[in-house]
Amino acid sequence: MFKATWKSLLSRKLRLLLSGMAVVLGVMAVSSALILTDSLSASFDDMFRTVNANVDVQVSGVSAGGENGSRPEPLPASAVERVRAVSGVASAVGDVSADGARVVGRNGKVIVTQGPPRLGMAWRDGGGIAQMRTGTGPKADDQVAINALLAKQGPFAVGDRIEVLTLAAKRSFTVSGVFGMTGNRDSLGGETVVAFTEPVAQRLMLGKEGVYSSIDVRAAAGVTPAVVKANVAAALGSSGVVRTSAEVAKAQAKDVQQFLTIFQNFLLGFAAVTLFVGIFLILNTFSILVAQRTRELALLRSLGAGRGQVIRSVLVEALVVGVVASTLGLFAGYGVALLLKQMLFSSLADATLGFTGSAVAASYLVGVLVTLVAAVVPALRASRVAPIAALRDAATADKSLVKVTLVGGILGAVGAGGVGWALFGSLKGNAIWGVLLTGVLLTFIGVALLTPSVARPTVGVIGRLFSWSLPGKLGRRNSARNPRRTANTAAALMIGLALITGVSVLAASIQASMSKVFTRDLRADLVIDRDSGDASYDASVIDKTRRMPGVAAAVGLYGDVTTDVTGKTVYVTGTDLAVAKDLFNLKVESGELRDLRHNEVVVGEEFAAKRGLGTGSSLRLRTSRAGEQTFVVVGVYAKQELLSEPLMSVADAEEYFQVPSPALGAVRLAPGADAVGIRKQIEALLVDSPEVNVASQADFIKQQTGQVDTLLNMLYALLALAVLIAILGIVNTLALSVLERTRELGMLRAVGMSRWSAMRMITVESVVISVFGALLGLAVGTGLGVAVVRALKGQGFDVLSVPWTRMLLFLGLSVVVGLFAAILPAIRAARVNVLQAISYE
Incomplete structure (x- = not known):
């Protein structure tokens, strides 16, 4: 039996390879996600251990915004002296290092790092992991040393002038030296570093002199870091956060690990979609192969093969396909991981990728398991072939669709109910996502099982568009001949397009909602916006803009992160309320909206309701x-989408905020004012703030909504894998169908059908299946998208927008998919030898 199975497998290498491609693509997505993120995680862990290798204990300030807030408060110089005096401390050195030193490149644009920080620090000669390569450390306030990665990105060399943006506006320095890191690395993890003299670093990176971002402590001989930590913590009380070097490295790695975990789950989610769609391809392939081998299996049964042997025969074929496909997918995933690293993490050039244990194990486990699961139903069907079938030459009659329709209806109803429960019910937290994903999965399975019931009539209607010729009529009838096969083939495309359509509905609704909010609540003709979250501009820009001829009003917006008494993060805004209330359409709910005095705030009604404020x-x-500061609430404003947190005065913002400069701004012009001329004047005032630009209201709205398009295109690219598998499914089904209908094709050719007509017949069949799957996908995806938008109404989804133009484009692309998928099967049909086909057994 094993020999027969192996011979059967070798006789269908190409057909099984096509079905295995679905597993290859799915495993590729799984392995690439795990190889990339596991390797980068190990690289970052090594980096943070290296950074903290010369430190036993580290002291840092308390963050005003908690774990999710702004950078920690700086520590005064007196804290360094207090730590030095603690028992068990051998040395204590104040350190200045903070993210936010942005360098302007040769092209006038700020150099970005795609994730890693842009550090500004105080240079310290001797010790540490920095190794000077050329030049010296900064000796004067107008000098800086830079790391080798930044020197290459510039490019910059010793003696060059370099412009740096920090908490202050752009300043120019001379490069005094270029340094690398231990191990002959240009950077530790893709970060750029600008090293100033200590007083300059304190002013530009921390806001004032005489303060430090952290204190590095070395323990005395024979004293453990844990003991030193306890002693230092007792001496400082609540004025500092004390951790051992191991705890510091773990905390530093936490944010990176969280990002990598999110990125990994994002990729694995699409891998799951790819594999789910692939199940339909594999199921269909094995089902067709079993149907074509009815006489072969019946002969084996008549010669004594048991049902168990037949099941094992089919599953062995599936196992071989799964192992081979998993191996190919694993190596393809390594290539994709290299590509993703180059595209998304190019600054981490020193990080090496490898085949991690989790990637190898997951690849084979997932690939083999998916293939075996997809082959179970065909294997059971094969075991039911009766020995008497070997004596029959007639085709097997179609089975009733009642059972499969009933099961599909139940699963679809349960899935729809789960989606509704997740969206409209009282579930909270992760339970919502668990029920929602399960509901969507069951909905897809239910629709797929219901598809055979509607396949024949629907395909018949669609096929009439191509029935103006005999090949078209035959293609339409062929696509409706086996509704189960047509449904399974179309289901793969249905799932891919359903997800794409659902995401498109959500994206279009978000964009429409954002446009509505900005148009309604932003009453400004020009907006001073920023390209980076660290960017700000001089406060005098607003004052000078306000005095320009043709400007009716101008206001700046300061922003920072704080925490309340419960430790919850609170985002606060500083602004001139008397001007802002008109430019941002603020309506008083209680109290008054007026010029705010020292330690006075106004809050939104939702914020006030959650905290019991009035x-x-x-x-x-x-x-x-x-x-800690106590503020008096003098007013509550009605719900507003653009400003919803506490608002305080500009004077308080400049005194309390980490960055005492405005980040955004709004300008209203007088009637008939020259908008272009005023915009150019404001841009001239921002010449020292290259990360800040001026946009019209329409351009600003377009920029904000355009971010959704960027994310949407990324999702399209990832979901394209599912569509590619659907194309492979159509190709495989048609190729096997051509083989199955060899005698029929020979008879058609014998009675006068040309090769071109045979190709047209197969092409019509392919296009009909593709359009059928696309229509199902558009309907299901639109329904899911609309349900989500309706459920989230008032939570960023205020407008339902269905992208009809984009959906028509998807429908048109489905025709292209059908044409493309038909190429190889149509060529094969045209090459059928008439005499051999007529005598085909």
Whole structure:
């Protein structure tokens, strides 16, 4: 039996390879995600261990915004002296290092790092992991040393002038030296580093002199880091955060690990979609092969083969396909991981990728398991072939669709109910996503099982568009001949297009909702916007803009992160409320909206309701630069989408915020004012802030909504894998169908059908199946998208927008998919030898 199975497998290498391509693509997605993220995670862990190798204990300030907030408060110089005096401390050195030193490149644009920080630090000669390669450390306030990665990106050399943006506006320095890291690396993890003299670093990176971002502590001989940590913590109390070097490395790696985990789950999610679609391809392939081998299997049964042997025969074929496909997918995933690293993490050039244990194990486990699961139903069907079938030459009659329709209806109803429960029910947290994903999965399976019931009539209607010729009529009838096969083939394309359509509905609704909010609540003709979250501009820009002829009003917006008494993160805004209330359409709910005095705030009605605040209430916040402060609520404004957190005065923002400069701005012009001329004047004021630009209201709205398009295109690229598998499914089904109908094709050729007509017949069949799958996908995807938008109404989805033009484009592309998928099967049909086909057994 094993020999017969092996011979049967070798006789169908190409057909099984096509079905195995679905597994290859799915495993490729799984292995690439795990290889990339596991390797980068190990690289970052090594980097943080290296950074903290010369430190036993580290002291840092308390963050005003908690774990999700702004950078920690700087530590005063007196804290260094207090730590030095602690028992068990051999040395304590204040360190200045913070993210936000952005360098302007030769092209006038700020150099970006695609994730790694842009550090500004105080240079310290001797010790540490920095190794000077050329030049010296900075000796004067107008000098800086830069790391080798930044020197290459510039490019910059010793003696060059370099412009740096920090908490202050753009300043120019001379490069005094270029340094690398231990191990002859240009950087540790793709970060750029600018090293100033200590006083300059304190002013530009921390906001004032005489303060430090952290204190590096070395333990005395014979004293453990844990003991030193306890002693230092007792001496400082709540004024600092004390951790051992191992705890520091773990904390530093936490954010990176969280990002890599999110990125990994993102890729694995699409891998799951790819494999789910692939199940339909494999199921269809094995089902067709079993149907074509009815006489062969019946002969084996008549010679004594048991049902178990037949099942094992089919599953062995599936196992071989799964192992081979998993191996190919694993190596293809390594190539994709290299490509992703180059595209998304190019700054991590020193990070090496390898076949991690989890990637290898997951690849084979997933690939083999998916193939075996998809082959179970065909294997059971093969075991039911009766020995008497070997004596029959007639085709097997179609089975009733009642059972499969009933099961499909039940699963579809349960899935739809799960989606509704997740969206409209009282579930919370991760339970919502679990029920939602399960509901969507069951909905897809239910629709796939219901598809055979509607395949024949629907395909018949679609096929009439191509029935103006005999090949067209035959192609339409062929596509409706076996509704189960047509349904399984179309289901793969249905799932891919359903996801694409659902995402498109969500994206279009988000964009429409954002446009509505900005148009309604932003009453400004020009917006001063930023390209980077670190960017800001000088406060004098707003004052000078306000005095320009043709400007009716101008206001700046400061932003920072604080925490309330419960430790919850609170985002706060500083602005001139008397001007902002008109430019941002603020409506008073209670109290008054007026010029704010020292430690006065106004809050949104939702914020006030959650915290039980009202006019006259007190709000205590921990600020970035002044610690805990108590604010008096003087007014509550009605719900507003653009401004929904506490608003305080500009003077308070400049005193309390980490960055005492505005980040955004809004300008209203007088009637008949020259918008282009005023825009150019404002741009001239921002010449020292290259990350800040001026846009019209329409351009600003387009920029904000355009971010959704960027994400949408990424999703399209990933979901394209599912569509590619659907194309392979159509190719495989048609190729096997051509083989199955060899005698029929020979008879058609014998009675006068030309090769071109045979190709047209197969092409019509392919296009009909593709359009059928596309229509199902568009319908299911639109339904899911609309349901989500309706459920999230008031949570960023205020407008339902269905992208009809884009959906028509998808439908048109399905025709192209059908044409493309028909090429190889149509050529094969045209090459059928008439005499051999007529005598075909």
